Amino acid sequence: MSWIEIERNAGMKLYWTPASPFTRKVSVSAQELGISDRIEVIPTKWPLVWAYSTIPFTPGLAESNPMARIPTLVTDAGVSLGDSTLICQHLDAVAGGGRLIPTGEAAWRMWSLYAVADGLLEAQVAMRAERLRPVPNQSEGFLSKQRDRIRRCFDRIEERAGELACPPDALPNLAMITVGVACGYQDWREWLFDFREGHPRLAAWAAGFVERPSMASTRPSETPEH
Template sequence: MKLFTTPASPWVRRCVVSISELGLDNRVERIPTKWPHTWATQTTEYAPEFAAATPVARIPALVTDDGIRLVESHAICDYLNAELGGYRLLPQSGRKRWELMSVISITSGALEAQISRRAELLRQPPVRSEDFIRKMHDREHRCYDALEQMTDAFTADVDLAQITLACALSYHDFRFKEDWRSGKPKLTQWFERFIQRPSMQATMPTETPQH
């Protein structure tokens, strides 16, 4: 399989960590991409192989061994978990599945707000909207407040909810200056422990190479 990646994206990291935790590293070829900082507002030139893999032109994108194209992290992680992972990262059904899906859905909202804020910050005044940046900031922190109350859903076993949340909080530390830890002792304690996993340490975010 081929997975198109960048070292900065938390969506990509979510997939790469899942691959590692499922022991599938030898099944997946990682293909790095390059993105100019104008990605936020302009179409960029795409490598032919990447363009063929995803008409959406976003990462991550996975091409399976039998040619199926999966072009966002939810579909990719679902495929990895269901088809190759024996549902080890997310149960197939039952209450536990939906408890973890609740965490994933709120965390995904925070991630979407992070990426939207990052994209807007890359725009230059006067077109940059400070109101939109503040709206995304507030959305992120509402999600963090909710997630502080949801860590009881976690067990000692790794799962997709914990992977997603750790990638989101780590991306916040990477991109933004304001503190998310204040008033969130349970979330902080869990994160500082989970981030020590080898799969997380091996995928710490760095800036995406530019053209």
């Protein structure tokens, strides 16, 4: 069963798109935690002018989150969470806590690596948005800045690749999931460079992580425009 083919009477509601790496982070987390059947997925549509214009939003999205960002989760209690980090924290708590997010000192090391990986996602999406602007309006300087950020983030993750090892009897933590999603997005967008060059330990880890069922069932695809 794919991520989108889940129960429609679930308690939580997730505004979703197949292209967003932030949404994929949430989707993978829910599947790893075994609670995806408790989330109703609400697909959204995004005309390509979303990068620089206000568009008609999927009904309920802007009402739930005035920023109209993807992903947005409405909890069982009706609380709207419009940030993927908050959503993943909530899902971890719903599943009992401490499963994707370590406790104690280990949590700070995880959050440190997570911040690098999440910043990498931000730079990737910033490049995507800039490339959607009319070509005469695109800034090569801005695109170059984001490429530099992406490369620095991959360099740092390579340095810390030993922290990506996941024991066979444990779930990957949120930093591992976010690194895996970042690698997947880098591969999916043909205009992004190959992250494997100069990052052999990360490349070896990513080759295995991408085979996890939660990753295989959430591979990105373009979001419908209409």
